[in-house]
Amino acid sequence: MSTEEQGRRLSVEKLLRHGEHSLAAAGIDSPASDSALLLAHAWGVDGRSLSRARLMGDSVPAEAAASFDVLLTRCAGRVPVQHLTGEAHFRTLTLPVGPGVFVPRPETELLVDPVLEHLAATRPSGGGHVLDLCTGTGALGLAVAAEAAGTSAVGVESDPVAADWARRSAEAVAGDLARSGSDFAVVQSDATDPGAVRSVVDEHLAGRVDVVVCNPPYVVADGATTAPEVVDHDPALALWGGGDDGTRVPRLVIAAAAHVLPTGGLLVLEHADTQGAALREACIACGFADATTRADYTGRDRFTLAVRQPQTQGK
Incomplete structure (x- = not known):
């Protein structure tokens, strides 16, 4: 003009x-x-x-x-609008974003609801412990902590740049956390390593976790994803899931979650709309039960819930 x-x-x-x-x-x-x-x-x-x-x-x-x-x-x-404004809105929160961190999408907001429902049922007086693996901006863990009173949440992120963005997010929404009486910590560690995840839980969540929530890398690197806002601006570590079908990282996350969740603990995992069946099978193989896949706003299967079942002898 x-x-x-x-x-x-x-x-x-x-x-x-x-x-x-x-x-x-x-x-x-x-x-x-x-x-x-x-x-x-x-x-x-x-x-x-x-x-x-x-x-x-x-x-x-x-x-x-x-x-x-x-x-x-x-x-x-094709510069993401969130990079131009410097912020992304996620449920009740406004988070700082920019180069080096994955911009949270609206459909990811849906993962928070089953976490809140589980905490309300199992920790009605508050005090839930939540682990947000591959946390990125910290959006999932921060949203749960802001909406579920008395929650202790920890975001695990291997990328130091993204981990710094998560810390900025926690500072930006400190008032929301204070009002809910919750806290959120960021730990730079490998969310796909069961031993590393166990160490995070032991050190930062007193050895107990009620819910693991995760939006892992799951995009298939087959050339189909070409949107410049995604491939040119979202960090590669947050995109590509690995393997022929993009499920290598999600499968590792499932195994890590199984290593720390107790019987009755909940896993909530985002994935591509073609990956639900494979990841439900992966959940069952890792000792979860009641694995179900739910749809996003457009009706596409986009995230799976699974409940940890009792470990059998020898596991």
């Missing part, structure tokens, strides 16, 4: 329509919502204030409109 056009078209409505059109033309999947996020960021307002200004027919200062246009150009160039 030229400077002259900006001078004539500074209303929120017109700017948002311009942004949506520009992003749609660039092939962005969610042009309307991304346009709104970028305009709010450029203007320094929150989403509610932007909606109100749009409804009232307000105008946007020229400087903010110019910044918005720059952000649109970068977003159309």
Whole structure:
């Protein structure tokens, strides 16, 4: 948009329509919502204030409109909108994000609900212990800790850059954790190593864990995933699951979870929509029972729940 056009078209409505059109033309999947996020960021307002200004027919200062246009150009160039705004919204939390950490997706929010249900049933007075393997930003562990009172959660991350982002996230939502009386710690360790995971549980969770939740790397490196926002900006360590079907890392996570969960403990694991059957079998082979797969917002099978059963003699 030229400077002259900006001078004539500074209303929120017109700017948002311009942004949506520009992003749609660039092939962005969610042009309307991304346009709104970028305009709010450029203007320094929150989403509610932007909606109100749009409804009232307000105008946007020229400087903010110019910044918005720059952000649109970068977003159309397939830089993730979260990298442009510096934050990602996850359930009730706003987390800092940027280069070097996987941006949490909306569908991952669904993994939190079965964790909360399990804790409500087994730890109704609070005090649940939750392990978030391959934590990345810490989104899953932090969301559970913020919503389940008195929770002790630990995020395990092998990548030092991502682990630093998780620590920033914990600092950013410290107030939410304080209000729930919960805590969250980040440990840099290998989430696929049963011995390392056991050491984390012993040292940071007093040897007890009620739930293991995980959004592991599971993408198949077959060339099918080509979205620039993903392959150019999400770290490779957070994407590629390994093996012919992308389940190598998820299988290792299942084995590590089985090593630390007691009888009745819950595993909640995200995966690709083609991996449910294979990972349910992997859960059963590692001593879990009642392995079931649930769908995401679009009806695709995207995460599996499994309950640890009693160990048999010799295991």
